[in-house]
Amino acid sequence: MSLNGQAYIAGIYEHPTRRADGISLAQLHADVAIGALEDAGLTTRDVDGYFCASEAPGLGPLNVPNYLGLKPRYVESTDTGGSAYLVLVHHAAQAVASGRCNVALITMGDTQVAEGLGFSLGGVDSRGAPEAPFSGPYRTFPAGMYAMVARRHMYEYGTTSEQLAWVKVAASHHAQHNPHALMRNVVTVEDVLNSPLVADPLHRLDCCVVTDGGGAVVITRPEIARSLKRPLVKVAGASEFVKHNEGGKVDLTWSAGRYSGPRAFEEAGCKPSDIKYASLYDSFTITVIMQLEDIGLCEKGKGGKFVADGGLISGVGKMPFNTDGGGLCSNHPGNRGGMTKILEAVRQSRGEAHPAVQVPDPNFVVAHGTGGTLSGDHCGATVILERE
Numbered sequence: 012m013s014l015n016g017q018a019y020i021a022g023i024y025e026h027p028t029r030r031a032d033g034i035s036l037a038q039l040h041a042d043v044a045i046g047a048l049e050d051a052g053l054t055t056r057d058v059d060g061y062f063c064a065s066e067a068p069g070l071g072p073l074n075v076p077n078y079l080g081l082k083p084r085y086v087e088s089t090d091t092g093g094s095a096y097l098v099l100v101h102h103a104a105q106a107v108a109s110g111r112c113n114v115a116l117i118t119m120g121d122t123q124v125a126e127g128l129g130f131s132l133g134g135v136d137s138r139g140a141p142e143a144p145f146s147g148p149y150r151t152f153p154a155g156m157y158a159m160v161a162r163r164h165m166y167e168y169g170t171t172s173e174q175l176a177w178v179k180v181a182a183s184h185h186a187q188h189n190p191h192a193l194m195r196n197v198v199t200v201e202d203v204l205n206s207p208l209v210a211d212p213l214h215r216l217d218c219c220v221v222t223d224g225g226g227a228v229v230i231t232r233p234e235i236a237r238s239l240k241r242p243l244v245k246v247a248g249a250s251e252f253v254k255h256n257e258g259g260k261v262d263l264t265w266s267a268g269r270y271s272g273p274r275a276f277e278e279a280g281c282k283p284s285d286i287k288y289a290s291l292y293d294s295f296t297i298t299v300i301m302q303l304e305d306i307g308l309c310e311k312g313k314g315g316k317f318v319a320d321g322g323l324i325s326g327v328g329k330m331p332f333n334t335d336g337g338g339l340c341s342n343h344p345g346n347r348g349g350m351t352k353i354l355e356a357v358r359q360s361r362g363e364a365h366p367a368v369q370v371p372d373p374n375f376v377v378a379h380g381t382g383g384t385l386s387g388d389h390c391g392a393t394v395i396l397e398r399e
Contacts, residue, residue, distance in 0.1 A: 013278055017108030019236035020100075020244045020396065022051025022229035023357045027191045029342060031125045031223035039120030039225040040075050047227035052239045053114060058229075060085040060112025062103050063119065064095040064347060075118060085112040092382030093292050094251070096228075096350035097392035101249035103230045113232050120225035121345035153294065154218060156384040158210035161297035163263040165212065167312065170300065172212050174315035176203035178296035179216050179339050181323035186336025188365040193220045194340040217296040219337075224344035226354050242361040243399035247375070248279030251392040265305055267391025268379055272306030275393035281375050283307035286395075288359045288370045289330055290352035290378040293337045295385075299323075302379050303330070306393055325368040334359065334368035349380030353394065360398045374398055 024046030026039060034042075040063070048054055061076050061083040072086035085106050091098050096119055103115035164170045180200055186192040198216060206215040236243055252270035276282060283306065291302045300314035308330055309317040317329065325331035335341050335355040338348040356378040358364045370376075376396050383389030 014104050014108055014249060015247050015279060016233065016245055018104035018230050018246045019233055020228060020246065020357050021231045021236045021239055021241055022047040022049070022053065023354050024050055024227050025191075025342070025351065025354050026120070026225040028224060029124075029191065029193045029222040031122045034122070034125070036070060036120050036122050037075070037078050039122065040070065040118045041079055043120065043225045043227035044079055044116055044118045047116070047229045051229045051231070051241060053229065055079055055081055057114045058116045059083055060103065060106055060115035062087050062099045062115060062117040064088060064090040064099065081116070083112070091251075091390035091392070092346045093294060094349050094380035094382035094390045094392040095347055096353060097378060097380040097394050098251050098390065100228060100230065100246065100353055100394050101251060101392060104246040104249060107230055107232055113235060115230040117228045117230070118225070119227070119344070119347050119350040121347060122223050123345050124221060124223045153384065154210040154213055156386045157295040157297055158213045159386045160263050160301065161212050161295070164297060164300065167264055168315065170315035172204055173200055174319050175212070175217055175296040175300070176200040177318045177320070178293070178299045178323065179203050181318070181321065181328070182293065182333055182337045182339040184324050185334045185368050186340035188367045189336045189341050192336040192341035193222055194336070213295060213297070219294050219339050219343040219348070220341070222342050222344050224342045226350040228353055228357075242363075244357055244360040245397050245399055246394065247281070247397035248275040248277070248395040249393065250274035250278065251390060253390045254388065256387050261387065263386055266301045266381060266385055267389055268302050268305035268381070268393060271391045271393040272379065275377075275395050276307070279375070279395040279397065281395065285375045286330070286377050287373040288334070288356070288376040289332045290356040290376070291332050292349055292352060292380040293333060293339045294343070294348065294381075296339070298381060298385060299332065301385060302381065305391075306377065306379050325370060331368065331370050334364050334370070346382070349382065349392070352378040352380055356394070356396055360396050
């Protein structure tokens with residue numbers, strides 16, 4: 012089923028908190044749900060489809076609708092980590108396009124900081140995974156896993172630490188305009204390289220911030236979207252792909268976006284050269300470079316050169332990215348940062364990003380996320396939005 016023109020994003024909302032002291036996880040979901048519905052001009056009575064991942068035990072497609080008073084006839088709770096909410100946008104759009112629901116609500120919330128969990132510094136929980144008996148004893152952790160990909164990229168393509176640093180620099184230039192960003196100070200390449208080494212070759216400033224937060228998206232049928240007097244942003248194309256460890260035969264030079272990207276572009280009827288803005292999952296600086304290459308925004312192996320000297324800075328570079336500051340500077344709630352990628356992509360499509368970073372004539376924008384670990388099992392999801 013082709014999505015193009017069959018489902019529209021009618022409402023969005025991002026919670027302003029970066030530390031949810033005194034706010035329950037259920038309340039976060041409620042806050043963002045009401046915010047997105049109000050943005051669309053709808054109410055909870057209009058919602059007949061509900062989608063979420065699994066941020067915490069006890070919450071999900073049974074309990075959140077109960078808390079909100081929803082009466083959905085279609086629910087889903089696919090969870091693929093950092094790409095989960097891009098996957099859910101894809102699936103919600105499919106549900107709307109196929110008539111399974113008319114108004115789909117997607118909500119996300121996380122309270123890791125308030126609860127003292129600190130996901131980004133902890134170990135990767137692989138309990139239950141088939142390879143757990145082999146990888147578990149090594150106590151891998153996220154920075155170390157992504158550092159392996161960065162080091163391999165350097166070996167294969169000559170990428171440098173300075174080039175990686177430019178990704179953080181670009182994010183910081185954008186974050187200064189976001190009043191809710193956790194890290195609003197502009198940094199330099201030297202600042203990144205002089206920050207403590209976390210996992211060679213990644214420095215502290217090569218890593219995302221750690222926050223609480225939440226967001227929500229409302230997707231509707233075309234006729235509903237056109238009745239709401241909001242900018243029309245359609246889900247033009249979407250795809251996902253899972254890359255496996257394949258029994259230890261791991262190739263660190265490519266990610267799942269290698270397959271999800273081209274399929275999404277084909278469905279949307281556009282090319283990477285048509286993209287005016289990119290929302291890219293930025294758990295680490297290397298994550299961004301890999302995604303740029305794999306979804307086709309630059310040539311494979313040339314990502315380092317592509318981002319250098321401000322290549323990702325709005326108004327300066329070739330491909331403005333994460334104009335809200337992204338996970339590197341603004342907001343990375345738990346391991347569900349893909350939600351924020353959709354939110355800023357919609358803002359750019361609507362022309363509602365901060366004036367200092369708004370991209371002119373953003374007819375096509377792309378959001379892409381990676382969930383899991385870039386060096387092993389992960390799911391890539393690509394969503395292309397078109398302004399009508």
